[in-house]
Amino acid sequence: xxxxxxxxxxxxxxxxxxxxxxxxxxxxxxxxxxxxxxxxxxxxxxxxxxxxxxxxxxxxxxxxxxxxxxxxxxxxxxxxxxxxxxxxxxxxxxxxxxxxxxxxxxxxxxxxxxxxxxxxxxxxxxxxxxxxxxxxxxxxxxxxxxxxxx
Amino acid sequence: xxxxxxxxxxxxxxxxxxxxxxxxxxxxxxxxxxxxxxxxxxxxxxxxxxxxxxxxxxxxxxxxxxxxxxxxxxxxxxxxxxxxxxxxxxxxxxxxxxxxxxxxxxxxxxxxxxxxxxxxxxxxxxxxxxxxxxxxxxxxxxxxxxxxxxxxxxxxxxxxxxxxxxxxxxxxxxxxxxxxxxxxxxxxxxxxxxxxxxxxxxxxxxxxxxxxxxxxxxxxxxxxxxxxxxxxxxxxxxxxxxxxxxxxxxxxxxxxxxxxxxxxxxxxxxxxxx
Numbered sequence: 387x388x389x390x391x392x393x394x395x396x397x398x399x400x401x402x403x404x405x406x407x408x409x410x411x412x413x414x415x416x417x418x419x420x421x422x423x424x425x426x427x428x429x430x431x432x433x434x435x436x437x438x439x440x441x442x443x444x445x446x447x448x449x450x451x452x453x454x455x456x457x458x459x460x461x462x463x464x465x466x467x468x469x470x471x472x473x474x475x476x477x478x479x480x481x482x483x484x485x486x487x488x489x490x491x492x493x494x495x496x497x498x499x500x501x502x503x504x505x506x507x508x509x510x511x512x513x514x515x516x517x518x519x520x521x522x523x524x525x526x527x528x529x530x531x532x533x534x535x536x
Numbered sequence: 537x538x539x540x541x542x543x544x545x546x547x548x549x550x551x552x553x554x555x556x557x558x559x560x561x562x563x564x565x566x567x568x569x570x571x572x573x574x575x576x577x578x579x580x581x582x583x584x585x586x587x588x589x590x591x592x593x594x595x596x597x598x599x600x601x602x603x604x605x606x607x608x609x610x611x612x613x614x615x616x617x618x619x620x621x622x623x624x625x626x627x628x629x630x631x632x633x634x635x636x637x638x639x640x641x642x643x644x645x646x647x648x649x650x651x652x653x654x655x656x657x658x659x660x661x662x663x664x665x666x667x668x669x670x671x672x673x674x675x676x677x678x679x680x681x682x683x684x685x686x687x688x689x690x691x692x693x694x695x696x697x698x699x700x701x702x703x704x705x706x707x708x709x710x711x712x713x714x715x716x717x718x719x720x721x722x723x724x725x726x727x728x729x730x731x732x733x734x735x736x737x738x739x740x741x742x743x744x745x746x747x748x749x750x751x752x753x754x755x756x757x758x759x760x761x762x763x764x765x766x767x768x769x770x771x772x773x774x775x776x777x778x779x780x781x782x783x784x785x786x787x788x789x790x791x792x793x794x795x796x797x798x799x800x801x802x803x804x805x806x807x808x809x810x
Binding site for chain 2: 393394396397398400401402404405407408411412424426427428430431434435445446447448449451452453454455456457458459460461463466469470473476478479480481482483484485486487488489490491492493494495496497499500503506507508509510511512513514515516517518519520521522523524525526527529530533535536
């Protein structure tokens, strides 16, 4: 646990630094301005990973991370405004770019398997994604309209 | 997971390559290609995944970097989920108001069964189509199908094919269609934000990105809704597959393939094999 905690911290510092640089180049936010925000996000991630290890429930660690972030920023929560202000300096898109850069490097290994898939798999695969995505959007749309929210 | 992948941080080559990819991708910036009444948004994250994939075939990246990159995707997704969380807290009144939609849209993830399964059967696939189309086929579903049918069964081959497809092409494809669909269909961007919780962190990022880029004034709300949708999917997704998705797929497959076999009256081969 301690060993992986140490490794998590170092890895998060590296990832955080890459995100700060992307945030600067792509969204013109100086790294120093975004530093408190990224530090908070990393702290929440770490806490979520640790809670996941300590609690016996069969919940994915990202669920703990998401719930923790949500609780900390609930209205009336002490310090929530500060957390919201800090993390607002970190663009979501700047977080997403390194994720997909790592993903790109990682999927290289699957490329040869991918090109061996037949054309039917590719076509069906696209419809699987389309169906999953559009299905949810349509249901959400119907209910939001019924409620008069949109 | 982190115990097996020790010394991830020591892979400086990987981190420098990713840093370089990020710098190039962010410098290129966002571009919009008009397509009919809508537009396809090209975002830095899209260049990043393509450059990363291409670099695998250069001496810059070796098998080792590629293996190490996988847990790093997970850890960087953790930061994204934290960002989802802190956007969701302040929006809790809107989230509660939109609660019914957020919960019920989870059933929309079954849309693949109604859209992709008939197509798979039409294209002549057999029980592979069950593995392929019962869900988007990420890790949890791979485990579910393997557990139930075995990886070398037709169902197992199907889910494996979908897993490979989604791994390589998923975020690229969903990133391209999400912005396009949001600009051409009458469906509200908020509904699409709720739809981004498909059960994969990188696909969530790839599908939310274009929505934020297309509707920057709504970015906080879009992120909050997407975050909650992802949260619900990550907690309930597997159970949804076990109790609803997979049984429904099997049932639908049996009906659809019976119809097909009846139509192909001379197709004795099909019947014999199954």
